[in-house]
Amino acid sequence: MKKLIILVLLLFIAGCATEPQLKSTVGMPPDAPVEKIHVKGENCNWSPELIRVKKDTHVILEVESVDWDYNFNLTGYDLSFVIPKGKTVTAEFYASRTGEFVFGCYIEKGDKYLWGGMVGKIIVE
Numbered sequence: 001m002k003k004l005i006i007l008v009l010l011l012f013i014a015g016c017a018t019e020p021q022l023k024s025t026v027g028m029p030p031d032a033p034v035e036k037i038h039v040k041g042e043n044c045n046w047s048p049e050l051i052r053v054k055k056d057t058h059v060i061l062e063v064e065s066v067d068w069d070y071n072f073n074l075t076g077y078d079l080s081f082v083i084p085k086g087k088t089v090t091a092e093f094y095a096s097r098t099g100e101f102v103f104g105c106y107i108e109k110g111d112k113y114l115w116g117g118m119v120g121k122i123i124v125e
Contacts, residue, residue: 020081024074025058028094032058041083041105041118042066049120057095059122064088074122076101095124 035057040047041064053059063072065083073080077093105118 021078022081022089022091024077024079024093026094027096028058032056032094034058034060036060036062038062038064039103039120040064040066041068041070041072044068044105044118046104046118046120051120051122053095053122053124055095055098055124057124059093059095061091061093062088063091070105070118072103073106074101074103079103080106098124100124 033054033056035053037051037053037059039051039061043066061074061079063081063083065085065087067085069085070083071080072083072089072091074091074093076097076099079091079093081089081091083089101122101124103120103122
């Protein structure tokens with residue numbers, strides 16, 4: 001019985017670890033300026049590939065997939081989700097630190113991500 005309970009708990013934890021992460025807004029003040037950005041995935045390319053936002057902005061990404069199911073990962077802000085073909089997924093993050101942050105389509109391999117060629121960049125200034 002103990003082994004069964006442990007197995008169920010492990011499966012539950014593993015399932016939680018694979019949940020999409022659509023929000024990274026820790027520490028965001030309620031009056032942060034908002035910027036909406038539309039990103040389109042089509043023909044294994046992102047448009048736009050380069051995005052610039054100001055530091056301390058509440059960024060709302062509307063990520064659309066035209067032709068495939070794409071995975072999306074934004075490094076440094078822990079956003080990770082799937083955009084089904086023909087759909088748009090909305091994700092948010094608080095641009096709390098300056099720098100260059102890579103986003104792209106990824107292939108999961110264990111606990112690592114391998115970039116699949118669709119790579120873009122968000123520059124927080």
